[in-house]
Amino acid sequence: MRARVIAVALAPLVACNEPDRQVSQPPSKLPSVRVVDLIPASLSGETWQDAEPFLALYDSNPKLMAASAFTPNPGGSTSATAPIFVTNDGGDSWTLRNTLPSEGLTADITHAVGGGPPVLYAGILKVPGVPLNELKTNDFLSPATMTLQASRADIDQPFVRTAQVASADHVYVGLNDFDAPDGRTATVDVSLDGGATYTSRRIETRGTAGQNGPSIRPALARDRTVYVAYFGWRSNAGSDVASDVVVVRDDHGATGATSFKDLVDPSDHLPGRLVATHVTIPWSNAPTLGQERIGSTLSLAVNPRHSDTVYLAWADRVGNGDIYTVHVRRSGDRGATWTGDLRTVTNATDASLAVAANGTVGLLYQQLTGAADASRWVTQLEQSRDGFATHQDVVLATVPATTPAFQFLPYLGDYNGLLSRGPVFLGIFSANNTPDSTNFPQGVVYQRRVDFATHRLLDGSGAGGGAAVAVSIDPFFFSVPVLP
């Protein structure tokens, strides 16, 4: 199904990204949008590739948020800890604190808040050796190292979501567990006691090509419905993987002896609805989409107040000349049936979905546009209240895609972050940090020292801002009002 794109009367920013109906409009500015570079002034000399950002926030306290990226401890690779960013003023300013027990930086990190601020849970792949560490702190503003609650090896892409039930925090960590039996590696570590104990729930019920894809994405509604999306890898030929896109559901917060069995597919009556079958996942651990690797883009979001409605986004290769195409679908009946594609975005990655309290869905993605030296990474948030028949588009950043040269992979991230709280979408992405206003159509605030007039980053070493600093990849926080 192809979305029909029309102008949204209330929204000045409407752009169409369907390949056959490209509408070129200069991005303009929407009121009340904030974009903030997270690198603080005291790290103005920073030149690292701060990729794969993530965000955690409280409903109950809009001032407090935590964020992460592949940002190293400024002390260097011999440091025993890695940092997170925190804010206590709603995202206007951020500080960096070395509180993760990982040498210098992490190899994967996601996190989510506990019910009582300022509790934070994190799932990291620790450096060195990349074992999973499931962590907790009772005060993420504290400089104390987070507490290790559980650890094991052979895990990929821990993805943390939390819910408060009564007085206990429920923690759900989607992960790819290579020690799971029979190659059914898609797993959710479930804790019903604030991370004190975890139980690994295997969610794949079908045969695999030896394993599932790395991205296992839980989404939680307030009524304790838990959905999880994953890639059911069925076979592979070279670097292309034939995969199903699968959604499982548990109606009771995964508190029972068996879990994630509440949604079955009509084709085989097995748990796990097959939303799309035999899609082609181009698994590439090398620069493929610009300087970015691809193969694990997957996002799931449920309407927090109406758990019948759930949105799914993934990326695959369609085969029409695309490199990687993002698809968005929706179910309005608890995952039993799904629409076709409500939205497709060609040559895009890092799709992240969130559903606001009023039902508006947000889709964040990063799209590679143009070619060769003229190519750009365009970071965009789309909002829709009608299944993407119409959508309001906000370009958050449009930056050169060929600079800086990648230091490692991922270049921007295997994922980024989008959440909602009340009337606002809040998110985070990584991008080229050149201080050029034309790169950030909604405006941008730098904490680090910059000179917009000359488009230079400065190291803050003295009068006038100091010496020039090389362009690098920084994490950017943003907030965008939800469509009313």
Added chain:
Amino acid sequence: MHTRSAMLLAVALALPGAGAVAQMSRATLVKQSDIIFIGTVTQVGAVAAPEVPASPRTVVVRIDNVLEKPAAVALAPGDSVTVETVQPGSLKPGIQATFYTTGWIFGRGVAVREVGHEPGRSPVVVADQQAAVARARLEVNDADLKAHIQRAAMVVAGRVEQVRPAELTAAPTRPKRITEHDPQWQEAIIQVQDGIKGAHAGEQVVVRFPGSRDVAWVGAPRFSAGQEGTFLLHKDSTTGSPNAKIAGREVPAYTALHKVDVLSKQDAMRVRTLIKKP
């Protein structure tokens, strides 16, 4: 990257001041520190930036000279930093000292945690202190390298003759997994020109290294054909396949996964000196 210079050995100091810190050698202080500066205490029980919690242990110090810092950190003479001291009350306004610290909170300003400090005669002689810290840093670096050398099974100076995909000769204990963190093991065949430890000139050795550009391996050394250097090699206990093949012959495989494991060819002499040093 730190601002350092190579000098002579450090001299252990008995530091006046706070408790256990007083007994630390300067090298010990340097080893535990990544931000070192000379500064003057301006406030006690206060902070230099609003994002840092004030306590009886925090003092504000005006930077007089920066002796070492990571390149990313914006710190210059005249800046004020918050120092969380080891012991409350150990520093009074007006005291000038050399502060050995680690990064604590980075926001609008820099906040650091004190490892120790050397109270200076006012004014501290900057050049002397810079030289002393540099000597201490060299001592620390040499001690670290010596420890690495002692742990290495083999130390050689040589040339990389060939790089090839790793041939893992032992059967893996489980099916190969597809993950973005896969190291994608490669093998470098090194022609030994100088067998410094555990090897002889003329030997060939196989060194495994990650070819992956994934973030998990971002700090690991990589090898390329024609590369010359001094290599600290460890028996391969990482890949699960301890042996490799050269011309059909089975030989032990090695790894060099720490950045210190790959040095320049000129470092061979330094390595020999450290081996001989008691």
